[in-house]
Amino acid sequence: MAFDMGATILSLQGVNKSFGPIDVLHDINLEIRAGEVLCLLGDNGAGKSTVIRLLSGVHKPSSGTITMDGKPLNFASPREAADHGIATVHQFGGTFPLMSIGRSFFVGREPVRWVGPFKVYDRKTANDIAVKAVQNFGITRIEDGDRLVGGLSGGERQALAIARAVHFGARVLILDEPTAALGVKQATHVLRIVNEAKRRGLAVIFITHQVMHAMAVGDHFAVLIRGAIASDFKKGEKTREEITDLMAGGASMATLEAEIESNMAGHDA
Known part of the structure; x- marks a missing residue:
């Protein structure tokens, strides 16, 4: 499969997400390009998980647009997102x-x-x-x-899930905290795999709160605080200390998102 390196695959323009009266994401603008790793940074509850769910077809934006190859997206389900080449690999690889x-x-x-x-x-x-x-x-x-x-080790499970996504035609690879529960050696393996995916021309969205891991693979960085993008910058434009200070400036939304998920689960039951 040929990729147009550097071309914009996914774009979020003025995206907002609310659950009833609760605003979770505010005016999100992002571009995800082939052969690039976008690191989405933020403390627990900053809104990273909601961004993932919008891109993977779990939720729909309340307003704003998400486009793929310049065409508006309106996924009805995660399976539809996967059919369009958007693959999400969660923390433990989604394996069995x-x-x-x-x-x-x-x-x-x-x-x-x-x-x-x-x-x-x-x-x-x-x-x-x-x-x-x-x-x-x-x-x-x-x-x-x-x-x-x-x-298998945690790193090997991640490798299996990523290899599966690539085999089945993923163009956008969303990695949700892939190194969070891993030791140094296993995390290093996963970071190498991320670089290999980038080399093959995939667009990678690397969600993490670990700044060192993000800096090891990232080309483009966005810091989320309280559901809004506090900073959007390229590799080399900020130091580790500056990024850490940015992330520390956001109050956690973990309780809020947990409450929303609990309410939604109750409605589904």
């Missing part, structure tokens, strides 16, 4: 601990083969493709597609 690597890689899209008049899951094909895809991202110690995902 009791599944094999091959089965987890293809869950919902399993390759099949014919046995007489019946279609059956093609375990060998799934395992071969999954192992090769993960190894292409530098995780070479994974050699057995029958190995259970639960036996």
Whole structure:
């Protein structure tokens, strides 16, 4: 798949999000480009999760526009966002601990083969493709597609989820706190994978509150405070201390977002 490096893939223009009388995002303007890592920074509850949900089709903006390749988006579901090439990888990779690597890689899209008049899951094909895809991202110690995902390290799970997204045609990769629960060595593996995704021309949105990790891979940075962009800058324009001070200036919205999610869960029940 060819990518037009540097071209704007996603654009948010004047995006606001409210839940009833509660305003969560205010006038968000962002551009996400191919071959670039946008680091979305902010303390817990700054509004990062709501941005993710808007881009991945979970929520719709209350006002403003989100465009992809210049065309307005109005996703009805996360599956529709995925079909357009927007893949979200959550903190623990969205993998299934009791599944094999091959089965987890293809869950919902399993390759099949014919046995007489019946279609059956093609375990060998799934395992071969999954192992090769993960190894292409530098995780070479994974050699057995029958190995259970639960036996992988946190970094390896992230690699599996990212490799899966790329294999199925992702153009925009949203990584939600991918290094938050990892040790130094595992986090370093994930950062290398982020750089590899960028090298391949994907647009990467790296959500984190860890400034050092953001600075290691980021090209473009946006700091969220209380649901608004407090600063938008390029690599090299601010120091680590300046970014940390910016992030520290925002009061947490964690309680607010937790309350909203609880109310929504109650309505869904």
